Amino acid sequence: MRMILLEAALVAGVLMTGLSVSQVTHAAPPAAAADPRADVKIDSVIMVERTEESKSGETVTKLFKPGAVKVVPGDRLLFTNSYHNLGQDEVTGFVVNNAVPKSVTFVELLDNWAMVSVDGGKNFGKLSDLSVTDAEQVSRPAIAADVTHIRWVLSSPIAPGASGELSFRGTVE
Secondary structure (H helix, E strand, O other), X not given: OOEEEEEOOOOHHHHHHOOOOOEXXXXXXXXXXXXXXXXXXXXXXXXXXXXXXXXXXXXXXXXXXXXXXXXXXXXXXXXXXXEEEOOOOOXXXXXXXXXXXXXXXXXXXXXXXXXXXXXXXXXXXXXXXXEEEOOOOOEEEOOHHHOOEEEEEOOOOEOOOOEEEEEEEEEEO
């Protein structure tokens, strides 16, 4: 099964310069030209979430491009991977892997059907089903801060011209 790997190459310095596009790597067999999954375009955007009080006194959450605000430890980030099938064929078996940048602590999935990894992307599952082994070789249930990768396996085909979004949140360390 061919997978499209999405590496969100993000460090605090990248955030502060305003760069927000992930590096996309296509892992395909030599005959990839005939594979309709190659026609799916992925764009990745990272936004900084800030909570402010409106003039009417309501609390509102606003999204900012990293270059528009100073990004500091503790800032909440919204990672969004948008996909669009530019081809003429329906795409099945579409998988997106997104590494959680080392300078970011995973907080939550916006797509509750997505899977996570706590071992560098080797194994995936629901966070509640995963465990980690600490330095003393003691196993404990995995927590959000242990997440290293996120995987979305789209169960429905992507029709020609169809698009969608896959998102997760994290905080800057």
